[in-house]
Amino acid sequence: MFGLGRGIIVAAIAYGIGSIWLGQPFINLLGILEVVIVGLLLRRYPGRLFAMDAVYWFILGIPLTYAFYAHEYAGGFDNIRLFVGIVVINGLFNALFAEIIHQYSPKHRLLGFLDSGRKPSTFSQILLHFAFGIVMISFLLNMMVNTVSSFKEVGMNVQVRAKQTIYALTKEWEHASSDIPWIEQRTEQLQAAMDRYSSSFFTISLVDSKGTVIASNVHSLLGKSRIPESNRTYVRISDKLKFSEHTPRTHSLVATTWGDEHFLYEEGLLDGSGRFLIEVQLSSYQNYLYDKYEAHLLFLAIAGLAAALFSLFIQRSISGSLQRLAGATTNLPLKLKEHHEPEWPRSNILEIHSLISNFKHMASNLRHLFTETQMSNERLQAQAELLQQSEERLHQLAYYDVLTGLPNRLHFTKHLQELIDLEHATGSGLRIGVFFADINRFKQINDTLGHSAGDELLKLVAHRFMNYPGKKCDVFRLGGDEFVFIYAYKHEAELELGARAICSSFDEPFVIEGKPLFVKISVGISKYPEDGADMDTVIRNADIAMYHAKEEGNGYYRFFKPSLAPLVEEKMQIDNGLYKALKEEQFSLHYQPKINAATGELCGIEALIRWSHPELGMVPPDKFIPLAEESGFILEIDNWVFREACRQNKEWQDAGLKKISVSVNISARHFFQGNLKEMVERGLADTGLDPHYVSLEITEGVFMRNMEQVIETILYLRGRGIQISIDDFGTGYSSLNQLQRLPISDVKLDRSFIRGITSDEKKSSIVKAIIDLVHSMNMKVVAEGVETADESQFCKDLRCDELQGYLFSRPLPAEQLKELLK
Incomplete structure (x- = not known):
């Protein structure tokens, strides 16, 4: 302990x-x-x-x-x-x-x-403690009881033998006293009788009234004084019998103390003349008592052995089964999980048998539970894999563009902000160039070739950008046809080389549906930290530079300059004011005359929209029409233009002026997103204008997508008496071979064909071939953009049917055109 x-x-x-x-x-x-x-x-x-x-x-x-x-x-x-x-x-x-x-x-x-x-404690240990504890306690109690009883037995034996001896000696004394009158003679006769009791077991003495031994079977005691009361070592056992026990002064386990211990029995003579003293040595009973003690020890040994055998038997019948059951149930869940069947013990004891049965039942339930758990784990694992895939997919959707696979706007802003924060934290002097790239005329491609072709073009563009040779360049798709590059650089010349490489990557055509498609890209460049101290400013300035590059032409790149910011603000102001302009009647129509080439008479007019902005003043169409095309608001504008042109023409006719046809430009979006038939019918019905006095001008891009639907719509309109004209012919995607399928009334040659026609033989040959082919298909030819008398005469010589341009008249407001009609 x-x-x-x-x-x-x-x-x-x-x-x-x-x-x-x-x-x-x-x-x-x-x-x-x-x-x-x-x-x-x-x-x-x-x-x-x-x-x-x-x-x-x-x-x-x-x-x-x-x-x-x-x-x-x-x-x-x-x-x-x-x-x-x-x-x-x-x-x-x-x-x-x-x-x-x-x-x-x-x-x-x-x-x-x-x-x-x-x-x-183990069960066997408890059994051992219990069995040996019972044996030990029983032995001790038995030893205590038997020790007391053994000494009492010895004392009783001493008393009986002492009484018998004294009784015999007393008879001798009384007999001698009746025959021999003198006491000396009686003492001698008594001494002779004591000698007959000579033994080491007894010491017999007769003492007179003074305590002097007058007769004894031990002759050495004769004449000596023996007074037991004076010896304090005597312990009176019985006062009635005058029986005492002599105890030594030393208390030890030494075996010789047996020789010092004895019993004393005393009894007086009837006449009071003396007393008999009988001393019995305890050593006389030593072997007897030792034999009894040895019997007790042997009994203890036998009882201990019996207890051990009993414990062993109980252990084998009870504890053994319990130990085997404990061994079988140790790590029971792991055994069942690994499909190891436990070795169940057997027992004839009802309680243990029930316990084993309960464990078997529990093991069966656990096995079933493990099976279900395993199935649940497999399902959870499958769900976890799906969740991981979903997380990866969500991460892909959150940070990558689905169509092109490029990092998206969120990824771009996060990456750029991290670079800026890193530069702020370390002060490394990191210089970053942001390239804002936009595909030119992408809206027109979408409208003419369809969104599937537009998506395919975006994929091809992304593929070229991902293989971009710049080592320090990361490319992202912001949305639509907008891409952005992050370029780490040391010298500004590196940015210029990078921008040129981006623009040059569009020199080769993109093959879509087996056909080559030439497109260009415009790139705007801003620098951090020169062009902005934060991310939003750098991105906005790159966007401004990109719009400036787009206005200058195809395939250009421009660096941001502070002077470009007002231009973009103006563009945003125009874009945001379109809807308000229509509602507040800020739009108006100007009309440009068409002249008959043969007679020189007014034969038609073209309605052209103008915008009088309350802050910006007169906004030309080339600034707001592309924005309206991008936003889709062009459908609302075309609807207003068609209705207003029909109304004005009807008003002039009702006023008795010359009846001529009015031409209205229609966006290609009407053929795919709007409802062109309903718009025309509603406009004619509301104004009451005869359809024969209406002409719709459409671009060649209309015929590049869903040709059959376009032809069906044009046939419907032609059936109503409306003229259909192809505007800006020769600049789009159609071929001369397609004209034979189109129910077109006239073709308008683009200004680029007319400019310089008098000095360019190749151009004049091309124009002459086009006019001859168009005439062969019973269509009229209109030359637009005629600004000089030479150009007018040349067109007449090539047999153009109608002429239009500043040589004859600029677009005029309705009031001025009214005077011309008069």
């Missing part, structure tokens, strides 16, 4: 006191040795105090104790084994109950160190 070191100290103190009180220091040294040996064994085998103490006694303790007593009582003592047995039983008893106290003591009531090293 206390540990080996403190245990030795306590044992030395206890056995030292024992040596002083009881003597026999060797036996006490043997006790100290027991503490040392058992303490060392417990370090190797903790928690087995009784077993280690038994090992000590049977290997070392018994031989040493036997050798000591054999030397101490050599030649005069035959009962050494009794003393050895007492010492051994005492040591084992102490060890057993010390182990019981340590194992079962309530820790909250005893000192804390009693709990150190204490482990749960």
